[in-house]
Amino acid sequence: MARLPVSVPDLVRRYGPHLNRAPAGGWAPAGEPDRVVPTHCCFCGQQCGIQLKVRRGKVVGFEPWEDFPFNRGKLCPKGVKRYLQDEHPDRLRAPLERRDGDFFAEVSWDAALDRTAREIRRIQDRHGADAVALLTGASLTNERAYLMGKFARVALRTPHIDYNGRLCMVSAAAASKRMLGIDRAANPWSDIPRAEVVLVVGANVAECAPITTDYLWQARENGARIIVLDPRLTPIARTVDLFIPVKPGGDIGVLNGMLHVMIGRGWIDRRFIADHTTGWDEVVEAVKPYTPEHGGAIAGVPPALIVRAAELWGPAKTSFLLHARGLEHHAKGVDNCMAAINLVLASGRIGREGCGYAMITGQGNGQGGREQGQKCDQLPGARDIENPDHRRHIAGLWGVPEASLPGKGLSAVPLVEAIHEGRIKGLLLLCFNPVVSLPDGNFVREALERLEFFAVIDFFLSETARYADLVLPGALMEEDEGTTTNVEGRVIHHRKVVDPPPGAREDWRIVCDLAARLGAGDKFAYRSPAEIFDELRAASRGGVADYYGITWDRIDREHGVAWPCPTLDHPGTPRLYEGARFHFPDGRARFQPVTWRPAAEPTDAEYPVVLTTGRVVAHYLSGTQTRRIGALVDQAPQPVCEMHPKLAATLGVADGDVVRIESRRGAITVRAQVVRTIRPDTVFVAYHWPGDRSANTLTVRAIDPVSHIPEFKVCAVRVTKVERPVDALAALPPEAGGLR
Amino acid sequence: MNGEHAFFIDHARCIGCHSCVQACEECDTHRGQSMIDLETIQRPDSVQTAPQVCMHCEDPVCAQVCPADAIKMTPDGVVQSALAPRCVGCSNCVLACPFGVPKYQVELDQMMKCDMCYDRTSVGKRPMCATVCPSQALAFTSRAEIERTRRGHAVNEWRFGGETVRTQVYVMVPAGVPAVRVDLLRRDGLQAAPRGAAPPVDDVAVLLGEA
Numbered sequence: 001m002a003r004l005p006v007s008v009p010d011l012v013r014r015y016g017p018h019l020n021r022a023p024a025g026g027w028a029p030a031g032e033p034d035r036v037v038p039t040h041c042c043f044c045g046q047q048c049g050i051q052l053k054v055r056r057g058k059v060v061g062f063e064p065w066e067d068f069p070f071n072r073g074k075l076c077p078k079g080v081k082r083y084l085q086d087e088h089p090d091r092l093r094a095p096l097e098r099r100d101g102d103f104f105a106e107v108s109w110d111a112a113l114d115r116t117a118r119e120i121r122r123i124q125d126r127h128g129a130d131a132v133a134l135l136t137g138a139s140l141t142n143e144r145a146y147l148m149g150k151f152a153r154v155a156l157r158t159p160h161i162d163y164n165g166r167l168c169m170v171s172a173a174a175a176s177k178r179m180l181g182i183d184r185a186a187n188p189w190s191d192i193p194r195a196e197v198v199l200v201v202g203a204n205v206a207e208c209a210p211i212t213t214d215y216l217w218q219a220r221e222n223g224a225r226i227i228v229l230d231p232r233l234t235p236i237a238r239t240v241d242l243f244i245p246v247k248p249g250g251d252i253g254v255l256n257g258m259l260h261v262m263i264g265r266g267w268i269d270r271r272f273i274a275d276h277t278t279g280w281d282e283v284v285e286a287v288k289p290y291t292p293e294h295g296g297a298i299a300g301v302p303p304a305l306i307v308r309a310a311e312l313w314g315p316a317k318t319s320f321l322l323h324a325r326g327l328e329h330h331a332k333g334v335d336n337c338m339a340a341i342n343l344v345l346a347s348g349r350i351g352r353e354g355c356g357y358a359m360i361t362g363q364g365n366g367q368g369g370r371e372q373g374q375k376c377d378q379l380p381g382a383r384d385i386e387n388p389d390h391r392r393h394i395a396g397l398w399g400v401p402e403a404s405l406p407g408k409g410l411s412a413v414p415l416v417e418a419i420h421e422g423r424i425k426g427l428l429l430l431c432f433n434p435v436v437s438l439p440d441g442n443f444v445r446e447a448l449e450r451l452e453f454f455a456v457i458d459f460f461l462s463e464t465a466r467y468a469d470l471v472l473p474g475a476l477m478e479e480d481e482g483t484t485t486n487v488e489g490r491v492i493h494h495r496k497v498v499d500p501p502p503g504a505r506e507d508w509r510i511v512c513d514l515a516a517r518l519g520a521g522d523k524f525a526y527r528s529p530a531e532i533f534d535e536l537r538a539a540s541r542g543g544v545a546d547y548y549g550i551t552w553d554r555i556d557r558e559h560g561v562a563w564p565c566p567t568l569d570h571p572g573t574p575r576l577y578e579g580a581r582f583h584f585p586d587g588r589a590r591f592q593p594v595t596w597r598p599a600a601e602p603t604d605a606e607y608p609v610v611l612t613t614g615r616v617v618a619h620y621l622s623g624t625q626t627r628r629i630g631a632l633v634d635q636a637p638q639p640v641c642e643m644h645p646k647l648a649a650t651l652g653v654a655d656g657d658v659v660r661i662e663s664r665r666g667a668i669t670v671r672a673q674v675v676r677t678i679r680p681d682t683v684f685v686a687y688h689w690p691g692d693r694s695a696n697t698l699t700v701r702a703i704d705p706v707s708h709i710p711e712f713k714v715c716a717v718r719v720t721k722v723e724r725p726v727d728a729l730a731a732l733p734p735e736a737g738g739l740r
Numbered sequence: 741m742n743g744e745h746a747f748f749i750d751h752a753r754c755i756g757c758h759s760c761v762q763a764c765e766e767c768d769t770h771r772g773q774s775m776i777d778l779e780t781i782q783r784p785d786s787v788q789t790a791p792q793v794c795m796h797c798e799d800p801v802c803a804q805v806c807p808a809d810a811i812k813m814t815p816d817g818v819v820q821s822a823l824a825p826r827c828v829g830c831s832n833c834v835l836a837c838p839f840g841v842p843k844y845q846v847e848l849d850q851m852m853k854c855d856m857c858y859d860r861t862s863v864g865k866r867p868m869c870a871t872v873c874p875s876q877a878l879a880f881t882s883r884a885e886i887e888r889t890r891r892g893h894a895v896n897e898w899r900f901g902g903e904t905v906r907t908q909v910y911v912m913v914p915a916g917v918p919a920v921r922v923d924l925l926r927r928d929g930l931q932a933a934p935r936g937a938a939p940p941v942d943d944v945a946v947l948l949g950e951a
Contacts, residue, residue, distance in 0.1 A: 027772030061766055064871045075872040077762040206755035210874035217753050217875060221890050233942055235755035235787045245944045302949055617757045631765075635758050645784070646945055655784065676785050676943040680950060 003449050004466055005098045008691065009728050012736040014103060015461035016090035017623075019735060021630035024058040024087040031055070038065050039495040040484065041079040042139070042477035043620045045361035046071065046211045047486035048079055049559075052478060052497045059086040059478065059498055069559050070189065070486065076210035077635060078620055084629045085476055086498065090460050092473035093503035104461075104471065109505070109513075112470050116428070117517035119453035119469070120156065123426040130406070133160035133415055133424045137431025138168060138369035139621075141482030141494060142547075143532040144507050145365065146380055146539070147524075148430075149373030151511050152406075154398055155520040159409030160424060162376040164432045164621075166412040168325065169366050170707035171333030172359035178334075179341045179590045180350075180357075180576070181583025182544055183382060184367065184489045187320070187356030188562070188574040193218035194354030195320040197312050200228045201251060201340055202326020202713075206235035207617040209324070209360045209487070219320070225312045229254055230326060231612055232642070232684055233677035242308055245679050247300030248612040249714040251327055252596040255339035257295025257306040258313060259346055260287045267314030269348025276348075276580040279591035283342055286593030298596050300681070318354035319347060325362060325614070329712040331600045331702045338592040345589050351577035361487045363621065364477075368485030371545035371563075372536060376409035380536060381543020390543075397539050398523060411708040413438065413701060420447035430457035430474065430507060433622035435464040436690050439699035439710040442666050457510055462624040463690040473504040480506040482529045483555065488574065490560035491550050508532060541566070544583065599714040600702030603681075607663060607716035609647070610682040613695045614713075623688035627735040638734035639689050640673040641719065644680040648672065653721050658739070660722045661685065663715055666697040669725050669739060683719060687712070691737030692729050744882045747856060747870060748894055749791065750912035753877035756780065756789030760869035760878055767857060767868050773845075775854040776869055786942035791878055793869065794819060794841045794854035795898075796908035802833035802842055802853075811851070817908050818858050822851040838900055838922075856908075886910075895919055 004011065023030070033053035041048045049068025053061045062083055064073035085091075095112035096104035123131050134156065136148045145163075152161035173183040180186065192198060192215040205212045213236060220226055226240040229251060237243040246254055262268055263284060273280045292303035299306070313319060321344050327336045341357065349355035361367045373380040373394075383390035385408055395402040410418055416438060418424045427448075438444045448454060448467040456465040457474045465471050478497035485491045500506060508529060515524035526532050530552065540563075541548040549565035550572070561572040582589040603610055618636035619626040626632045641659050643651075653659055655674040660667055661683065669692055670685060678684055687695040700715040724730070725739060732738030756778065764774040781788040800819045803811040810826035811833060813819050822833070822842075827850045833842040834851065842853045857867035861880075865871070870880035879886065886894055894910035897919035904919070911920060945951040 022772065029768060029771060064868075066866075066871065073866075073871045074874045074876070075759060075763070076874050077758045080759060080762040080766065080872060206757060206875070210755065210757050210759070213753070213755055213875040218889070233787060233944055235757075235789075238787050238942060239752050243947065245947055300948070302947075305947075631762055635762070644945060646950070674784060676945065677787055679944050679948065 005100050006103055007728070009732060010103070011461070011466050012732055017628045017735045018090050019630035019633055020084045020088045020628060023060045023084065025055070025060060030060050033060065036063055037495050037497045038068070039478060039497060040492055041075070042082055043078045043364055044209065045363055045366040045487040046209055047364060047484055047492055048075055048211055050075060050079055052083055054497060057498060059083045070488070070490070071211045074211050074214065077618055077632060078626060081629045081631050084631070085625055086478065088628055090628055091501055091504065092459060092461060092471060093501055095473065096471040098469050112472055113513050113517055116455045116470055116514060120426055120518065123452055127425055129157045130159055131424055132156055132158050132426035132428070133410070133419070134158070135412065135415065135427065135429040135432045135434065136161065136163040136374045138163055138165035138363035138366045140365060140369060140431050140507070141477070141480070141484055141529070142365065142368040142372050142491070142536060143482040143529045145369045145374045146372035146536045147508055147511055147532055149380065150398065150523070151515055154400055154523050155515040155518045157404065157406060159406035160376065160415055161374055161409055162412045162415055163369060163374045164412065164437060165363060165366055165370045165375070166708060167437055167710060167712070168362045169359065169370055171328035171330070171704055171709045172323070172337050173370060174334045174707040175337030175341055176359070179338060179345070179592055182576055183370065184576060185358035185361070185487060186350060186576045187358055188488045189215050191354055191356045191575065192216065192320050193222055195219055195224055195318045195356070197316040197319045198224055198226045199313055199319070199321045199343070200226065200236070201255070201321070201323040202229060202328070203322055203324035203360050204230065204234045204326070204614060205360070208362065208615050210617060212360065227309050227312055231679050231682050242305065242312060244299070244301055244305045244309060247679060248610050248682055249330055249599040250299035251336050252332070252339045252594060253290070253295040253298030254301065254306055254309065255343055256287045256290035256594065256596070257292050257299070258310040259283070259343055260290040260295065261292060261307055261310035262314040262346060263287065265310070265314060267310070268346050272348030272580065273346065276582070276587070277345055277589045277591055279593070282593040283591045286595055300679070313343065313347070316347070316349070319349045320354070321357045322360055324360040326713060328359070328709060330709070330714065331704050331711040332597055333704045333709045334706045335594045339594040342591055342594065345591055351575065351580050356575070358487070365484035367487065367489060368483065368491065371485070371540070376411050381540030382545040383543050393542070394539060397535070400523070413703050413708060413710055416444055416447045419451060422450060425452040427451050427454050429454070429464065433462040433464045433624050435467070436622035436694055436696060437687070439696050439712060440665050440701035441694050441697040443701060457507055458624070459504065460624055460628065462622070472510050474507045474510060475500040475504055480508070480529065483533060483552070485563070486560070489562045490574070491547065491555060491563060492560040493552055493555040600711050601700045601714070601716045603716045607718050609717050609719055611661065611663065611698055611715050611717040612682055612684050612713045613687045613699060614684065615688065616686045619686070619688040621688070627688065633735045638740060639670050639686050639693050639695060641670050642673050642675055642678050642684040643719070644678050645674050645676060646680040647683070648674045651719055651721060653719070657721050658724045660720050661698060661717050663698040663700070663717045665700070668692050668694060668697050669722060669730070671739070683717070689737055692725070693737050693739065745866070745880055746883060747793065747867065747909045748879045748881070748886050748912060749793070749909065750877050750879065750890065751790050752912070753875040754789050754791055755875045756787065757874055759872045759874055760791050763868045763872040767859070769859050770852065773852070775852065788942070791869070792839060792841065793878070793909060794856065795839050796856060798906040798908065801836045801838060801905070805832040805836040807832065814858065818856050820855045820858070821853050824848070824850050827851055838898070838905060898922060
């Protein structure tokens with residue numbers, strides 16, 4: 001039973017989050033660095049180029065890397081301060097074993113790995129191979145993501161591996177695969193400033209993909225009109241040509257409504273549709289009812305805004321459509337994305353300069369992390385684990401019988417439900433903090449408490465790792481080497497900058513040692529991440545995400561290479577679908593008719609307010625890293641409940657008051673921020689914080705039937721003004737889940 | 741400083757991300773202390789933010805009012821922090837600056853302010869804030885490049901009542917605006933806004949017709 005060994009305040013006192021405020025050696029002038037290493041930010045999917053300054057074996061600061069073409073030196077505050085993780089007092093420096101009632105005890109690596117292997121064996125012998133599962137992450141390098149997929153299928157022989165990209169990219173992925181054939185942004189970002197009109201749907205670009213802002217503004221300088229759909233007036237929405245404050249979950253009302261108007265006005269590329277697509281007639285039929293009035297009623301916006309959007313988008317010669325989690329985090333996330341792609345295909349504006357479509361990948365390796373085989377239904381190269389040809393290719397490469405490869409496993413939310421039900425009894429987790437990041441947080445904690453054995457690889461003791469029986473101290477991005485694939489599908493090289501601290505180890509070494517103890521050492525005999533990458537290249541060869549022609553040398557010379565890149569002399573593919581050739585046997589894109597349906601949990605008299613969740617610019621995902629960096633915590637110390645003054649007036653709430661937000665699953669207490677920049681029927685809370693400040697205590701455990709993405713963007717809550725709580729959790733520092 | 745380049749501020753681009761503030765304190769000459777302010781204009785009503793670097797006046801008021809003659813300009817026009825041995829900590833400069841830039845640092849007993857990253861610009865690098873700025877609301881480039889790539893135009897003339905101040909730092913304004921007038925605040929917005937332009941509407945209830 002994996003309950004917390006001691007209380008949360010005790011755990012916080014020992015393992016943090018504590019704040020690191022100064023670089024190694026302090027703020028005194030550092031002098032010339034010994035080395036300046038060009039690499040990439042460890043955080044979001046933009047994967048900005050950055051140089052880290054090293055002095056006496058320690059990272060002491062950064063220098064912009066202006067030669068890297070994607071960001072040209074630009075960085076968000078997270079990138080600026082990321083180096084403060086390096087010499088952090090909370091870094092784990094020895095394997096930790098839980099001692100009920102007495103914290104964790106430091107144990108040797110041998111003891112920790114032996115016990116992990118022994119417990120996995122014990123559970124699998126008694127309950128079957130699929131009683132053990134793996135949860136992994138999209139902030140891992142391609143090499144590590146590949147290794148985890150192979151480890152699950154070859155060393156553990158369990159079908160149950162899934163990753164936190166399930167909370168991020170899967171709706172966009174499913175829609176792109178169904179309609180265009182490939183799960184990747186269709187265009188490089190350099191096409192954005194060449195578009196006449198840019199439609200941004202559910203993407204808080206300024207805070208979640210800050211570097212993309214300059215691409216948008218450059219489009220505007222070139223004369224582009226920009227349209228933004230969001231329930232909140234975000235920093236980019238402030239100055240765009242058309243801002244549509246769509247109700248959370250109402251996007252299809254706008255998107256289908258726009259298409260309805262475009263068909264009526266003749267702003268359709270009939271030639272493109274006839275020559276390069278299928279399914280148009282069904283879409284025409286599906287959008288017939290979506291008059292601007294009907295669409296506006298669904299979206300909760302005046303019909304005139306939908307007409308105006310169609311007038312901007314419809315007749316343009318070039319265009320770019322971008323969307324992110326605001327569109328995707330729904331129990332109808334795939335339908336939402338398909339409605340967006342219908343608009344792109346109807347215009348015929350894709351696969352050419354200045355004509356494109358992209359999902360804005362959120363996590364560091366959100367793109368590559370979903371191609372290398374750590375999804376429950378995938379093998380490397382974005383191959384299908386149920387496809388016999390794909391299975392044979394990978395089994396042959398791995399030197400195992402095809403029949404030994406497990407089939408499709410459970411995705412993240414059903415996997416946690418299987419733990420809760422007792423069907424999965426052992427869990428190995430890395431690069432994932434589900435206690436903060438999965439919906440229905442109380443349920444997640446209950447599930448973890450029911451595990452017979454739980455091991456975590458992490459560099460800090462995350463809120464999830466507190467539930468572990470064993471914690472194995474891993475390495476930061478800059479303490480290992482490998483590749484990631486950025487938002488554009490550009491494969492880039494993270495250089496090793498420094499060694500992991502004494503006692504911690506690179507993740508791939510930990511996993512390979514564990515594989516050896518599980519009897520699969522010969523399949524995991526890698527001496528370096530470079531060897532893993534070479535195997536990954538071969539594994540992906542001939543697949544959709546073909547990396548075969550990409551080498552680390554080429555990446556360094558060419559500032560990254562975009563997949564597919566099937567041969568060493570292939571230039572890579574920055575822009576997909578050129579010549580309107582889509583990735584299907586007949587080369588035609590597939591229109592998909594979409595009909596709106598309500599959210600899984602509509603508001604009612606008991607829970608009358610919509611809660612929508614998201615991020616702030618100072619923090620990354622569950623905050624395990626950024627809630628440990630002083631400057632970022634100063635910028636955004638705690639979550640707030642954004643609400644419109646009209647709603648605040650009905651609740652009797654003033655700016656700064658403490659409010660209790662309650663859903664059917666739990667309650668949190670945060671301060672109110674009363675702002676005119678949000679819909680009056682909706683409140684917003686960012687999700688980076690734990691415990692009684694965790695927005696995901698409230699969110700609903702409903703998933704899209706196809707992509708299995710959770711509905712983070714809509715649930716029903718009630719909000720009441722309360723006194724400031726004085727319990728032990730509220731008294732914690734805000735970065736640990738306290739309230740100020 | 742790189743003579744061809746100048747510093748430009750485009751407030752319409754700012755997204756309030758604080759990269760400038762966070763990166764400024766990483767600079768070698770004043771590590772741990774940021775010399776740039778990011779103003780949140782009126783958060784209850786808008787998400788608008790505005791970065792404020794030293795504007796580097798051609799005839800800096802801060803230096804004029806300094807009784808200790810502690811504020812010097814480089815030959816290429818960069819106004820520097822007060823010289824520590826001379827600064828008497830009187831805060832005249834803090835009170836006199838029309839842009840609110842200089843800060844008296846109590847613990848150092850010295851006025852410190854943005855020097856446009858003189859250590860970087862003097863060796864051909866761009867200032868830290870303008871290098872990292874994700875929206876390029878802060879940009880360090882040539883006049884020609886700004887005019888080629890941006891709408892509107894760059895001005896460096898400010899009128900405070902009868903007083904005209906020229907600055908090394910430019911600000912992007914709509915075409916046809918010769919200078920920024922900040923003397924008269926009217927209820928419907930800055931005088932500098934083009935006549936007839938609607939004031940910004942950042943109230944979502946208004947956009948929804950619910951106000």
